[in-house]
Amino acid sequence: MMLLVPADPLRPRRPDEHFRAEAAAAREAGLDVAVVDHDALTRPDRAEQAVALVPASGEAVYRGWMLRSEQYAAFTEALARRGVTLRTSAEQYRRAHELPGWHAASAALTPASVWTKGVMRADFDRARVELGTGPAVLRLHQVDEALLARGGVHPRPCRWRDSLEGGKPPAAPA
Structure with missing residues (x-):
């Protein structure tokens, strides 16, 4: 078994400082540890470069970002x-990582949730109307109005909005 962790951006052959202790513990437990270039993983067509330091087979x-x-x-x-085979397949990762993949299994324990399947304003408005209002509204995306006006949704992470912030999404357009 091998543990893969992000590389330190300034010392690419060493684990990122945030994962250094876990890498050391894994080595002490007898596991092999290798680093991957997380920045390369986030860029199109750079996955091969990202895993260049991973031993074959x-x-x-x-365990990373x-x-x-x-x-x-x-x-x-x-x-x-x-x-090299990851223990978590791409399909398992997608199901666990994206709300549509895990929502059915946790719906009874999860606040009311809706999501879009597109990036058009109409998709966002439909989800917003379906979600409605309440004291705690889960916003799946913080919307940057400039991007939304061009048909896109800002890719910032999800966050809770509670009654201290108003707790209601903007009114649907007439």
Whole structure:
């Protein structure tokens, strides 16, 4: 078994400082540890470069910064070409990482949630109206009005809005 952790951006052959203790503990427990270039993983067509320091063959676990599902899929493919199999497949990662994938299993424990399948204003308005209002509204995206006006949604992370911030999404357009 091999533990894969992000590389330190300034010392690419060493684990990122945030994962250094885990890498050391894994080595002490007898596991192999390898680093991956997280920045390269987040760029199109750079997954091969990202895994260049990973030894060929074996089974691995990734413990690192979050990736978009398509980035993780490219990561698993690049590792597979080196004979390395991640314990969490790209499909398992997508189901656990994205709300539509895990929502059904946790719906009873999760605040009312809706999501869009597109990036158009109409998609956002439909989800916003379906979600409605309440004391705690889960906003799946913070919306940058300039991007929304151009048909896009800002890619910042999800966050809670509670009654201290008003707790209501903007009114749907007439």
